[in-house]
Amino acid sequence: MILAHYNYWVVVLLMMIGLYTIMAHSNLVKKLLGLMMFQTSVFLMFISLGKIEGGTAPILTGDAVAYSNPLPHVLILTAIVVGVATTAVGLALVVRIHEAYRTIEEFEAIERDKRENQPA
Amino acid sequence: MALHQEHVVLRVVAKMLIPMILLFALYVQFHGDYGPGGGFQAGVIFAAGIILYALVFGLGAARQVVPPPVLRRLAALGVLLYAGVGVFSLLSGYAFLDYDAIDPEHPSHGQHLGILLVELGVGITVASVMLMLFFSFAGRGRQ
Amino acid sequence: MNVFAFDALNVFLLACLVVTAIAIARLRGLFAVAMLSGIYSLLSASVFVLLDAVDVAFTEAAVGAGMTTVLFLATFGLTRSRENAASHERRLPALLVSVACGAVLLFALSDLPPFGAADTPVQTHPIAERYVETTHDEVGIPNMVTTLLASYRGFDTLGEVMVVFTAGIAVLMLLGRCSRERAEDDH
Numbered sequence: 001m002i003l004a005h006y007n008y009w010v011v012v013l014l015m016m017i018g019l020y021t022i023m024a025h026s027n028l029v030k031k032l033l034g035l036m037m038f039q040t041s042v043f044l045m046f047i048s049l050g051k052i053e054g055g056t057a058p059i060l061t062g063d064a065v066a067y068s069n070p071l072p073h074v075l076i077l078t079a080i081v082v083g084v085a086t087t088a089v090g091l092a093l094v095v096r097i098h099e100a101y102r103t104i105e106e107f108e109a110i111e112r113d114k115r116e117n118q119p120a
Numbered sequence: 121m122a123l124h125q126e127h128v129v130l131r132v133v134a135k136m137l138i139p140m141i142l143l144f145a146l147y148v149q150f151h152g153d154y155g156p157g158g159g160f161q162a163g164v165i166f167a168a169g170i171i172l173y174a175l176v177f178g179l180g181a182a183r184q185v186v187p188p189p190v191l192r193r194l195a196a197l198g199v200l201l202y203a204g205v206g207v208f209s210l211l212s213g214y215a216f217l218d219y220d221a222i223d224p225e226h227p228s229h230g231q232h233l234g235i236l237l238v239e240l241g242v243g244i245t246v247a248s249v250m251l252m253l254f255f256s257f258a259g260r261g262r263q
Numbered sequence: 264m265n266v267f268a269f270d271a272l273n274v275f276l277l278a279c280l281v282v283t284a285i286a287i288a289r290l291r292g293l294f295a296v297a298m299l300s301g302i303y304s305l306l307s308a309s310v311f312v313l314l315d316a317v318d319v320a321f322t323e324a325a326v327g328a329g330m331t332t333v334l335f336l337a338t339f340g341l342t343r344s345r346e347n348a349a350s351h352e353r354r355l356p357a358l359l360v361s362v363a364c365g366a367v368l369l370f371a372l373s374d375l376p377p378f379g380a381a382d383t384p385v386q387t388h389p390i391a392e393r394y395v396e397t398t399h400d401e402v403g404i405p406n407m408v409t410t411l412l413a414s415y416r417g418f419d420t421l422g423e424v425m426v427v428f429t430a431g432i433a434v435l436m437l438l439g440r441c442s443r444e445r446a447e448d449d450h
Contacts, residue, residue, distance in 0.1 A: 017285060044307065053379030059155065059408075078412070094338060153404040153409055156317040206421065235410070256434050257338065258340075
């Protein structure tokens with residue numbers, strides 16, 4: 001029962017690590033990396049769902065064999081490229097935050113905001 | 121001193137590798153119908169080849185090979201090529217992005233050509249956007 | 264490939280993936296973390312090959328191990344590459360929330376069909392059969408993923424290309440020459 005699902009167990013574990021990294025760290029780059037791990041766990045989930053035991057890659061060979069479901073592959077393939085593009089937008093924001101606050105730590109930036117907005 | 125002036129080994133190896141990387145990108149792009157590959161992968165590999173060039177020979181040299189204004193237009197061109205195929209099939213009286221419209225007598229030929237064109241659009245956009253990303257990040261620190 | 268070898272390889276790669284993920288979450292030197300994220304991508308690409316998703320593996324290897332690492336390194340060049348110690352006050356709530364989420368998902372997992380079965384809703388849904396059975400006659404391209412990507416689900420892919428394009432424009436707006444010149448004019 002447990003062994004039949006071990007791929008999904010790893011998916012949940014990776015998702016937990018990613019979520020923890022996003023929430024526990026105040027470094028913005030680390031948060032983005034956590035987001036990427038979370039993303040990869042979702043990719044793994046989709047690809048695992050499409051796998052057929054004893055199946056083969058969905059490229060027609062002429063022989064009658066079982067193919068793994070190509071639909072999750074298509075969805076995830078585009079998601080990976082979109083993922084790197086959106087990560088780049090996140091990193092660009094980190095660079096701009098660093099230019100404005102001289103830090104890439106969330107707490108330090110918030111503290112600076114508080115200091116500067118205090119009524120004199 | 122810039123990397124390209126002192127590391128002869130890196131320069132020579134990069135010069136040998138870059139054409140092969142670019143050629144492999146084209147293979148992945150146009151062989152995507154038969155094996156693993158397609159526009160998304162080819163675009164990233166092509167961009168990686170140019171990025172290797174930029175890392176070894178300097179950002180200025182890479183900017184001369186692919187000027188950023190050209191990249192911006194190419195990125196738009198890829199999307200337009202993709203959407204253009206869709207609009208063409210729409211104007212021919214078929215559904216949006218139904219490639220049967222390209223060759224109504226032989227729908228299978230039309231599908232082949234349509235997929236080729238669409239993947240080309242994807243490849244152009246992905247390659248130029250990836251290069252745009254790299255140039256924006258790498259160019260930020262200088263000047 | 265026989266079932267035992269498949270399982271052994273799969274478990275090994277997944278274990279490496281988890282270990283790498285934990286190392287990424289714990290290390291504070293961000294350069295090392297960027298390298299590890301490249302390894303993480305390569306490992307997940309290997310898992311994708313094992314799970315028959317060759318196109319996905321190809322993309323993940325090119326994008327994850329190539330582009331993402333370069334972008335992270337470029338960011339460190341512009342910012343800094345060391346992480347401050349994480350504040351302890353956040354650790355416990357973060358751990359509790361992620362464990363709670365994980366527990367809910369693990370509870371739900373027991374309802375999923377077994378991994379690799381051929382009679383799951385994903386495999387028996389009419390659309391999967393429709394795609395696999397008719398690609399040869401309708402399109403005639405051996406690689407089903409390409410056919411689906413560009414033809415059957417061409418509208419999806421157009422949207423994804425638009426997203427990539429928009430993200431490129433967004434980065435240009437944030438880091439491009441124009442915004443910097445404007446910022447200098449303001450000073």
